[in-house]
Amino acid sequence: MALNKVVANVEEACAGIQSGMTLMLGGFGLCGIPENSIAQLVKMGVNNLTCISNNAGVDDFGLGLLLQGRQIKKMISSYVGENDEFERQMLSGELEVDLIPQGSLAERCRAGGAGIPAFFTPAGYGTEVGEGKEVREFNGKPHILETALTADYAIVKAWKGDTAGNLIFKATARNFNPMMAMAGKITIAEVEELVPVGELDPNQIHTPGIFVQRIFQGERYEKRIEQRTVRPRA
Amino acid sequence: MALNKVVANVEEACAGIQSGMTLMLGGFGLCGIPENSIAQLVKMGVNNLTCISNNAGVDDFGLGLLLQGRQIKKMISSYVGENDEFERQMLSGELEVDLIPQGSLAERCRAGGAGIPAFFTPAGYGTEVGEGKEVREFNGKPHILETALTADYAIVKAWKGDTAGNLIFKATARNFNPMMAMAGKITIAEVEELVPVGELDPNQIHTPGIFVQRIFQGERYEKRIEQRTVRPRA
Amino acid sequence: MLDKNGIAQRIAQELEDGYYVNLGIGIPTLVANYIPQGVDVEFQSENGILGMGPFPLEGDEDADLINAGKQTITAMLGAVYFDSATSFAMIRGQHVQLTVLGAMEVSQNGDIANWKIPGRMVKGMGGAMDLVASAENIIVAMMHTNKRGESKLLADCSLPLTGVGCVKKVVTNLATIEITDGAFHLLERAPGVTVDEIVAATAGKLVVPDEVPEMKL
């Protein structure tokens, strides 16, 4: 029988997350972020967190909420500073920031989940990112050695999920979620719709349930748009 | 507008493949192999091929057909010898064989397609596979450095594909096909059903068309079963 | 003394609720027939399925749905298909809790040889090297001795290795043996087998405690 990964609610899903831990959080900008779990982390008041996430949210949404409460010690991201509080904490030295090229961040998370401890990439060679890293030429082109990333907890957000933890993401809300799901010692998936096992086509799963330890349906999704750009209707 | 990757037939799809080239061929056993393209390679009579494929077919099907015609110089595989002709050529020294752990083979193809020239894996450390390869410890565990694989042509087989080269595989016929599609300088996809662009759900594509240069609908699929195992009906 | 089914049955006792399990070809495949009551597990086959079910009913076989032994199979409710890179990401990334496989030789420090006999046709390692190099929990299912009556539990493997220091437990027709600190440790006797018989059939260093219980099947 398929394994059952369902937990009752966000409290149960986030149980065990402690101050000082390293968390991965899926999403790109505010797209595909685990809104319910972030709210729960605020409520739990855990702090000194190291957060691996491509971005750091805005002042009043996404990871910005954790920044407001000074819950984050260090951010590992590719692009940050869409919010004033982030900038203030970074410039004052309260917040450590480790900036990683976006593709290397994605690949390092995948590597962490896939048991690949290190790999060579051309990205960042000859820049600050490459400083102190091993350089090696392949096919006449210099590459740097990057290592895998893992986390105590990975928290991802999917569109649909089944009780066995199988996930399907929607459109570009997929982004970092699948790789982070692979790289968490414990992976929490919050979904917009939790369905019985057997309802998702086995051929169309983005994240197999083996990578997910806990799954729950989020109570409410705001799904805020960061840059609303439209064409006027005729 | 979506790009159009459609070629008229298998002849046009395989045009340009020459003796001495390195080919990747998708499939696991006889499951998910590009049957029509293999038949065309037999017809074309190209030889001295280096074939990267997890297996080497059986005597009268799959890559076995190329072995019959002595078209293959070297096999790069994880498991071979399901056919007598293979064994004969290998033992007589006519055929070179490079055996690679299955997971390393898959990851090396992916790496080739993803611009990762090399990565560390624990598989094969301390064995013949690790001989001559760099060893490094990560987290107290020895790993060996494996390099990327690429091919002049990758030939894959999908269930459905659209004119833009987007592919969907069926069940376990997916296997090596997606990684090989990434790693071909030119990738040929043969599909059971070729549909107009827009018919496949953009959220459910296994191989994005960017990895496919030529696509065609195969004329006929035998889809032979290698080990038919069944339970009797009551 | 156990037959192949007995070995599988004993190994099935190692299954814990919630495990993802990869079963090799041969005796390991039989483990699926003895899942204990109340224990839910899912079987992974490294060619690209999680949630592998039994063989199909006659006439239901699908050429596109096979296991790593190339046999036609079925998919359980909640199954997932994936590509080979993802499959070995699961294996190498230690997401599979238990791997059961056969062996030609096992050494007292946990080395395993199961893919190549020099001078004989070499078919390849398939996924075995990835599996043994990665899995945290590897159980070997095999006969205690080979067809010539020679022990398969050795001080050092004589055949080319598949992996180094990776086997944690061996279940044979004679015994359950744990490997730690560079030695075989006798845990259990198979029904009707004496400690002396096990000692005689084991070439490597075997630690025998005062009490060696008989397996319960």
Place this chain on the structure above:
Amino acid sequence: MLDKNGIAQRIAQELEDGYYVNLGIGIPTLVANYIPQGVDVEFQSENGILGMGPFPLEGDEDADLINAGKQTITAMLGAVYFDSATSFAMIRGQHVQLTVLGAMEVSQNGDIANWKIPGRMVKGMGGAMDLVASAENIIVAMMHTNKRGESKLLADCSLPLTGVGCVKKVVTNLATIEITDGAFHLLERAPGVTVDEIVAATAGKLVVPDEVPEMKL
């Protein structure tokens, strides 16, 4: 002299039928408005879409469908969504034929700086370092000089680098310039711009041929 749209229009002439193209934020985004007749291209956005279309009609915006600039977008027929690892596999693996991005500085050996100004708030490189390190064909779209009138085409970049020796072509408000053999090579003047003006605005080594045609837009 070109405005931002003119720069985009000139760069659009570099598009070839069948190209997959990644457009950066700013001027590069405008290139999509000038695709030549009869040329089919597909736009990749590194957050996870191939076949990106125009902004949605008012009311049609979808929070789950954005581009790398976090703007709401639409998907063309034949579009595909994928994860970030696959997206950068496309980029790193050189499956994207053309990358267009902005820059703060470019050096005569093709170095590019566009992510960090020391002493100012650092927002991060996003996908820029992967893009410039990988793409075979990189065109920089930028103003020839900065707001203080200083050249952005230098012998060496003064700002922290994004990538080394990677820029092949630069299109500015003044000129089209190719970078080879450690020098800027003047290919075209923008309409109404003299060679002297371009020479004056270029700090790095600029090779000027006898004939410098005016761009055709």
